Amino acid sequence: MNSIHRSEEMCLVQLFLQNEAAYLCVAELGEIGLVQFRDLNAEINAFQRKYVREVRHCDEMERKLRFLEREIKKDGIVMVDTGENTEVPLPRETFDLGATFDKLESELREVNQNEEMLRKNFAELTELKHILRKTQQFFDENEGERQALHSLAQEEFLDDGSSLIPRDRGDASHVSKGNLKFVAGVIQRERLPAFERLLWRACRGNVFLRQAEITEPLSDTMTGLEVQKAVFIIFFQGDQLKSRVKKICEGFRATIYPCPDSPQERREMSIGVMTRIEDLKTVLGQTQDHRHRVLVAAARNVRTWLTKVRKVKAIYHTLNLFNLDVTQKCLIAECWCPVAELDRIQLALKRGSDESGSSVPSILNKMETLEQPPTFHRTNKFTRGFQNIVDSYGIASYREINPAPYTMITFPFLFALMFGDLGHGLIMFLFGLYLVLKENRLEAARINDEVFF
Template sequence: MSTSQEPEPEAIFRSAEMTLVQLYIPTEIARETIYSLGSLGLVEFRDLNKKVNQFQRTFVDEIRKLDNVERQYRYFQSEMEKKSIELQEVFLSDYKLQQKSILSTSSLDELSANAQLLEDRITQLTEASESLLTRQMDLKQHQQVLIATDDYFNKSVAPDLIDMSETAQAEFLESGAVQSSNFITGVIPRSKVQLLQRILWRVLRGNLFLKTTEIEQKMFDVKSKTFVDKNSFVIFSHGEVILSRIRKICESLDADLYFVDPEASGRVTQKADINNKLTDVTTVLENTDRTLETELRALSADLDVWWKTVKLEKSVYSIMNLCYYDQGRKCLTAEGWIPTFDLKKVQNILIDISSKFSEPGSGANESSFPMFMNIIETNRTPPTYHKVNKFTAAYQAMCDAYGVATYREVNAGLATIATFPFMFAIMFGDLGHGFLMFLAALTLVLNEKKIGSMKRDEIFDMAYTGRYIVLMMGAFSMYTGFLYNDVFSISMTWFKSGWAWPSSWKEGESIAGHQVGVYAFGLDPAWHGTENSLLFSNSYKMKLSILMGFIHMSYSYVFSLVNALHFQSMVDIIGNFIPGLLFMQGIFGYLSICIVYKWCIDWIKIGKPAPSLLNMLINMFLAPGQIDEVLYPYQAQVQVFLLLMALVCVPCLLLIKPLWFKHTHNKYVALPTEESLTASSSDENNNLLSHLNLEDDEEKEEVQFGDVMINQVIHTIEFCLNCVSHTASYLRLWALSLAHAQLSSVLWSMTIGGAFGVTGFGGSLFVFVMFAMWFVLTVCILVVMEGTSAMLHALRLHWVEAMSKFFEGEGIAYEPYSFESVLIEE
């Protein structure tokens, strides 16, 4: 094998080229082959058994066996959580170093047998522990009943309670003069004490005496398997029928009844007997719990490794169930998509496995079917695969959330790397706030290995995954904040100002500065605090938003030309791109040029009022050729020409593509019909290939002229309307930038800005408190909340305004079989 390798082609501007391959794998080495391909992570396997029920496939028994092992592992984990034992997780990189090859069948059977033995052992210990705990709680409850009722039993007299008054009943019962047949004792949940009292009072009409005592220690409830608050009770009444009714009522309310000897000597004997039994049960329970905890702690060190191993083994059998099993040849036939550049890697893996199992003593059947790979020529749509790294992955995921790019079309994720943080920064432009965001993201980036190995909640994981996006947003915000000359809403004099104030003025007189030069970079600090600063910044940022929107949409629209050239679709260039470009540039491109031209003219120097561009654009459509305020010579003729050009572009957009379709052919197949396969030389292989690919052929669909016409009408209307609405949508850049600046200014003036006027020790303390309040509100409101709002608006500008100009988003994501995808998914 050659040591020098060609540099891999990029697959970020457009998706990588994919190849459909067919693999013939002998059954003896099928598991090893699939395992090796999974470690490589380059093959997206297709299901060749779509017509076969999932429960009737070849390797369903093996999967069920591994499912049972996973169930046992989940049981072990639940028992660990009950004992507060943490599972010792093994990172994916460490696991790969430990597990470099697939387990043998005997090792897999041994793993399953060990799981069964461990389940039996832990189940036995758990059931014994629960049984002992139930017995312990029963003895404790009996003990509490004896303690609570001991004061009532001193004599053995039993007069008729019904014949006595209520006061006499209470005095007599509290004196302890009762027999064993006159009372019932037990324990009941505290939440049901009042319910018991009401029911007994209504059923027995007051012919009873009930005494309850709260038990300080929580008692174990067998039904709910939790510890709850309970009360001990003693119920005095008369007659066996009434007492039997009381027992039934108590038992229906989950009360535990206990016998208490009315004789003092008997109660002493009961107490001693219960104390002895409680001591024995507690000792056995502690030993059982200690043994169970020891078993679980020993298990926690290896369980995650075993679990990952079982997951991989199960995934291997799941992939094998996607393959066609040839009973006669004893081989598996698999199909899958592979990036064209990586075909050699897959071939090398297959060669290594074949050579390994063809050696003498390897255990492989020498008469088995040879393993080889076929490349299939097909018109089936391949999946979309973009190569990403840790920096570009988050941007690509952001675009894929809107839609996966069509195979080989321009990827929106590449341009988003630059435009997304820049659009965000236009709305979030503040040097101080951008620095805080940059600093937070930089912390995540510098500690990414440490944080990546930690358990993260959903919110923190989103921030960690998008750490490079946040880093870029902070950096761009620092740049735009430098342009806006905003540092926590305070203006800084970085360079010499281009404005000068008069040397003398009268009190109460308005002061007007005069220009003495040009500020080197960004907004002149002289505008800070002036009466017309808001008017100036409003006008400047509003026009800047229109320019940014025009540039963003224009270069996005050019990508549609790149797509048409790549797919060699001249009708899309002539019928869609050219008229669409002329329409957009003739109106909104013209408006953008006028904005820049207006900025370049010194209207005060020439003594003319600056014309309103909004009125100019409105009159361009409502009153063609009529100019109220002239911006440049021959303006009327230029605007009439541009308007006529835009009007001509509309029927071109509407008719060229449908008429071309009508002229060339009346119908064509829109979807792929049948795969053409590169077959081997033998007729038997031809029959096999035909069986595998014709069973799931896609149906033919005929597209008529009416379908093309309707689609083009919708496209034309949508494009023309969107040119207006999308351009206006970019005004959100101006609105959010203005809102952010004003909110920052208000927060400064109402907190730390007003604290500097207080002097003395109290003033210092006041400044400290106000600074803390300002910093917390700045981080929570301006950085987090305002930052989230600006990020969502920037996301919308990319998804709707930019990507709609060229992005189809009808692709299928490339999902190769890989260990990372198997082990990462929960």
Template sequence: MKKKTKSYAHIDWSLKLKTKQKANTREIDLDVLSRDGKLTELTGRESMGDVRGGCCPPMDLFRSEPMQLVQLIIPMESAHFTVSYLGDLGLLQFKDLNSEKSPFQRTYAAQIKKCGEMARKLRFFKEQMLKAGFSPSTKSVAQNDIDVDDLEVKLGELEVELIEMNANGEKLQRSYNELVEYKLVLQKAGEFFASAQHSATAQQREMESRQMGGESIETPLLQDQEASTDLSKQVKLGFITGLVPREKSMAFERILFRATRGNVFLKQVPVEEPITDPVSGEKMEKNVFWVFYSGERAKNKILKICEAFGANRYPFAEDLGKQALMIIEVSGRISELKTTLDAGLLHRDNLLQTIGDQFEQWNLKVKKEKSIYHTLNMLSLDVTKKCLVAEGWSPVFATKQIQEALQRAAFDSNSQVGAIFQVLHTRESPPTYFRTNKFTSAFQEIVDAYGVAKYQEANPGVYTIVTFPFLFAVMFGDWGHGICLLLATLFFIVREKKLSSQKLGDITEMTFGGRYVILMMSLFSIYTGLVYNEFFSVPFELFGYSAYACRDLSCRDASTVGLIKVGDTYPFGVDPAWHGTRSELPFLNSLKMKMSILLGVAQMNLGIILNYFNATFFGISLNIWFQFIPQMIFLNSLFGYLSLLIIVKWCTGSQADLYHIMIYMFLSPTDELGENQLFPGQKTVQSCSLRVVSCVL
């Protein structure tokens, strides 16, 4: 039988409404943004309204809601309000009637593009708020409904203002960082030049004193020739000052030496604290340098090397008086820029705070508008171009609510003509929709993660409310830890109204969403903890005294050696005497393994029984005779029989080896059981089970 596929889409932008509508193969969530899904059509079966068959009761809580295909004829002037109210209702899944058209060929492509542009601006605002250390406010702001056109203009003005403020702030910050570097260069280089000038003056005075004192043994032989040298032939050295990153300083020095063949003098002084680089805006450690050179050719090489290494160059005057004036001037400009930067940052923070107060409201409005126009693009335009035709799936119980939403949309839009609602008859397979509440929704999501039930099939989510937390408790099993888990869950449940309106972190939000699952887990964990008699792994005699005691005083250090039964069996759970003994681990492992077998077989039987109810409900007798009956026979002839042996062994206290019984049931079915016989006629039961399984296979 061939399966046809058709594409559908849906909307729901309300954060409090998260209705689950599922297809035959997967769940289709009604999320904030619209998405396309696929529904599988099963031909040859009536799927409209109630699908009743056989003698089974309706089982409304255990099956998906009856669905119907409806058609809406909506006037153009009320189309926006209609889709908006239906989206808030969250009980209608629209079909895409324009699937053959591309997104750019649809009627409301321009409006979707406009919403996308507004969403981009909101993302830009959010990035700027996060950089500034702000987070969008989660408190609800009581305001009237915002007009989309006014919101578009306002967002555009805010974006232009914020971009201009960012550009001005970056320019001012760069100038400030350059002045800070310039001041460091003036200070470090000024100290060097002052020291060098002081040394030169001292040498000149020493030379003059020697000339006045006459010749001596220490007087240079060529002193007269040096003094007679023409001053016009002396070489004047130029210099360049600036800062270079400290990590590049060694390579910078080597390249300068090689490029000029050693005809430069380089001096570097490290800056004590990291400074902000004007170009990259990052904090880094730098060195102040000054290079002395001779000739324009050497100067050009040095300038190119400085650019390659990212060294920032700054002018410097040799005159000490000019240096002092420049330091005073630079310090004043730094103070002025600091004041201007602080005022600009304060104004920018105030603007971002204003945006943050209304960000969530704007963001929700833009997402809602985009979803509305996306849905309107799925509607078919009438030939008169005066109305839109929509088709979609809705639960049967939602008919009255949909009609009320249509009437309200027509009234609010001042439309002269109301929307027309009618039910269509089809053989398409509807989507699966389960009505859930805050308690059952998390369990339903767990089931849907493994697979979604087909339309009108029995819903395993109802049984999962008990089986899932109980199986967790079988593993967790400690009533001390269970109480801690219960207290943590009660905190979320007591404050759920407040927490549901707040924006939580990823882990906290996931925990809050599954608070009722954790509640059931904690309750069952307390129960199984009492069965295991473990409170933070410590046993307690809660239900009476232990049935075992020491034969004499020497048995206290020998664990189970010397223990004898002196009283009645412990009334509930594991006897506390087992804890801390040599056989505790083998005993508890055996107990939990056998318990897991019993629970697993019970759960598999439950699944097969649900399959029987589905077959009866849909009137498919083949599934009963060739699926349900063989599965029940095969499962219970082997694993059901094993479960029976476990229960009998517990009741009788037999020492029979269940592994030996199950293995030799297949290898040697005719052998005598001997000490492994648990009840009369066991050999006959095993032989009959093997024959039945052979017939089924």
């Protein structure tokens, strides 16, 4: 006789399921959630069981869905969750879902790769735009000192301690006449002081560095993060210094860009860079729109897909607990279930057999055993919380008196004694009201590996 003061009376039953009907029968049993299966293959390795390939397929589909979820959250798109109970897909529908996920993942990865490449090109062109602009300003600042720079470039080294650093610089055309070369690039602003000191020491003062800060933050070509950068131009003489300067730039992760010598070539290059930047903006916008459309379409179904895949995975995990008979045509299972629910369990087995089209019905056979059955307390939405509180301290033995019904009375009373002031009471009331109003949404969002069973 059932009582709220004790756990349900349980029995051990044996199930005989046809291979073609086992999937849907287990799905029906999982939906009612009244059975606990025993592992009849405890001596068999988990990777050697009958349905291990199907479980791996479900794991792969879960991985693809998690990838879709990350991309959807990255774009700030709301995932639709109806809160309705999702039907278990048939095995052939599972493979169709897998093909859909393959297509979505490959399309998104291709779009992401193209977008990353476009963003990198856009960042490089933006840096080159600033370099050309700042370099022209460097050469145009002190027009009156060109001749001094030209004459300085013609001088020979007097000794190892003599410096080639000019007090200022002139136009690049005059620099080239004196065999004075230069490189231009960008570097993170925080690395610039150390970069300048190392250049001075490594080149023994025979280089001349000019730098200008870029006011707007730029996207780093390596990490994609926005950082503060500065443009630099380094004047030097000779191939040995050129090699040394480039190695130092590489060590500080400074990016060097080609910069023409003449003003006319720089202007033409600037026009070409600006044109390419505008074209990249257009293509990048179209790529982002396409990616957003794909993610919006996926966001409508990703929660439902995830529930379906996890249900299928749970079914195959359960089927791996079953044993095959000698004919290899029938699966044998053992499970604990409440005695009062045997008729409901048989009805679920009948539904599963009928839906699969099996001509042989599933058989339920009650077994006698001396083993102690598991504890099962029947709960509802109200009593479940109090039962969980009691179970957190220890689960009662089979048919032992259950303290949960008394906890429903004593716990709120003691809680009220601990927090008896009006402020705490108001906070608890508002929090409880929020949980009641958002019950369906919160319950639907609680998707984990234990969908049922």
